[in-house]
Amino acid sequence: MPNFETVEITTDLLLIGGGMANCGAAVEAAYWAKKNGVKVTLVDKAAMDRSGAVAMGLSAINQYVNYAKGVNTLKDYVEYVKKDLMGIARDDLVYNIARHVDSTVHLFEKWGLPIWLNDDGTYVNEGRWQIMINGESYKIIVAEAAKNALGTENIYERVFIVEPILDGDRIAGAIGFSTREEKVYVFKAKAVLAAMGGAVGVFKPRSSGEGLGRSWYPPFSTGSSTYFTVMAGAEQTCQEVRFIPIRFKDGYGPVGAWFLLFKSRATNAFGENYMETNKGVLADYAPYGDAKPIPANLRNYLGMLDVSAGKGPLFMRTEEAIANLASKYKDDEKAFKKKMKELEAEAWEDFLDMTIAQAMLWAATNTAPEEKSSEIAAAEPYFIGSHSGASGCWVSGPRDVAPAEYQWGYTNMTTVKGLFAAGDASGASSHKFSSGSHAEGRIAGKSAVRFCVENPEQPNVDPAVVETLKAKILKPMEVYEANKGFTTDDEINPNYIFPKMYMFRLQKLMDEYAGGVTANFTTSKALLEKALELLVFLKEDSEKLAARSLHELMRCWENIHRTVQAEVHIHTVMFREETRFPGYYMRADLPKINNEDWKCFCNATRNPQTGEWTMRKVPVIDLAL
Ligand code: FAD
DSSP, X not given: OOOOEEEEEEOSEEEEOOSHHHHHHHHHHHHHHHHHTOOEEEEOSSOGGGOSTTTTOOSEEOOOOOTTTTSSOHHHHHHHHHHHTTTOOOHHHHHHHHHHHHHHHHHHHHTTOOBOBOXXXXXXXXXSSOEEBOOTTHHHHHHHHHHHHHOGGGEEOSEEXXXXXXXXXXXXXXXXXXXXXXXXXXXXXXXEEXXXXXXOSSSOOSOOGGGTTOOSSOTTOBSHHHHHHHHTXXXXXXXXXXXXXXEETTTOXXXXXXXXXXXXXXXXXXXXXXHHHTGGGGGGGTTGGGOSSOOHHHHHHHHHHHHHTTOOOEEEOHHHXXXXXXXXXXXXXXXXXXXXXXXXXXXXXXXXXXXXXXXXXXXXXXXOTTTSOEEXXXXXXXXXXXXXXXXXXXXXXXXXXXXXXXXXXXXXXOSSBTEEEOGGGBOSOOOOHHHHHHHHHHHHHHHHHHHHHHSOSOOOOOHHHHHHHHHHHHHHHHHHHHHGGGSSSXXXXXXXXXXXXXXXXXXXXXXXXXXXXXXXXXXXXXXHHHHHHHHHHHHHHHTTBOOSSHHHHHXXXXXXXXXXXXXXXXXXXXXXXXXOOXXXXXXXXXXXXXXXXXXXXXXXXXXXXXXXXXXXXEEOOOOOO
């Protein structure tokens, strides 16, 4: 085994991940921890200033309920989320986040985030729930508050967490390695809050060659939340609900500002608005098809129908939207020119705030948005329970709202004692986005401190287990060292597989059998069974993963994490015998929605001893809020 130093850290509450959710947890937990003598430690695989999905910045905060002023009610938000998720959402969790999210946004503003203001001082809304920000430095501002709250001496950056450590049926800590130094880190904790984001790169991306790595979802989150919690034995929910964003093609630029702020239309190549021409299809998905706004997956589906019928490509009609907005100034040439310049600047800024690559693509293809439409397309699938997907852990609901079926302990605790989840890591509570993830992190952080206070005993960490895990984590380096002389070309060796090649295999498998881009987002029981069969061979070969450096070691583990994300997804898509989310995926063998049998959560648990999966249906309970 490579001779890595082992660094041991004993704490009370361990926050894994330094993204939006755990930045929220850090601020809140630090406050309650101080009052109760609890130690809080945070570990992130990257540097918190620019880690996670908000790394590049955002141009809008997507959840602001504005309920204190009576603009919206909490019930409005819950109804919106549930309809968007085709009836499958936990009212208690969505409600709990909604009632706390506005205060989180006010904290962001206090910490220095510039939020666009109207002349009367109110926030500029992009849509009903979204507000506009100058968000290039969003993550830096939020991370600064978290760092100030915890103290940098309690933060470990560039440490990739691989596995949970258990003491019987409860969590006891986590183990990982530094991505910069030859060190293995063992964190011993009474409670752990997992918030390692969602997953990208499970399915084959549209981008290839030198564009590989360009995806809608930033490449940092690779299924660690799912792997970590699954391996700890935590029950998962909604793992079939992947997210497919329709975005500006190839640069993956955001469409929200275009649809909501600029009131743009999207059309097929013949100028037809597919939301109009295909709207008859929505009746098949009532009552969700009748919802306003139409659920994200159904909006996708209407566009996909045109692409399948050969009416593509689809276009965002930017030139038309800008002309419409400027038209009311057309009688005053000076005012018209000024407005056009303003709109043009806003259009570019929208991309420069969060998807710079799209602005570069516009520049490279001589695209002036005021003159020419831009192509939009459905991206490959991602797992992002905080956005318009729903995958994540099945967590206990808030005491004052959750029905007995959804409550078994501390708020946001998973089914494993002492293990909490928030943000992308907690399921069935979509549409929390950056602000709601931060708010949910605050909720979970406070709850986890309470757990530490009421369960003060430090769980036992077996040194033999630590040694076994250490050997398992470093094995790819050992595999490489033992076999590197076997061939003259490092890249070709019958005794090992490098993580990049392994990733290609996983992505091809998911793409072709589990409904990726190539399969037109369509799958079936037979295809999923084949996927599981091939996954067995892939998992066998994961034992042969090889790493030449610490960076490659991280890549190995990222792909093992992705593999478990893939596995739980396949099992759950197979279990749900209907097509509830067309536009995210279609079951060719079961093409209709079946509300009678499947208006329920599909939950999955892996037995840590046998690796067997157990699936169960859990009723969706509509609360009178
Ligand atoms: P993240 O913020 O992604 O944080 C995950 C953290 O886990 C990171 O710090 C990462 O480094 C760490 N991590 C991962 N694996 C490991 C590991 N193995 N060990 C240790 N640490 C690990 N929201 C909005 O409000 N408005 C928008 O306009 C908007 N646009 C978006 C656009 C895109 C492309 C994406 C992907 C998301 C967007 N969101 C938006 C949603 C928002 O970014 C997420 O809801 C939010 O970031 C989720 O928070 P999180 O803490 O769960 O995950």
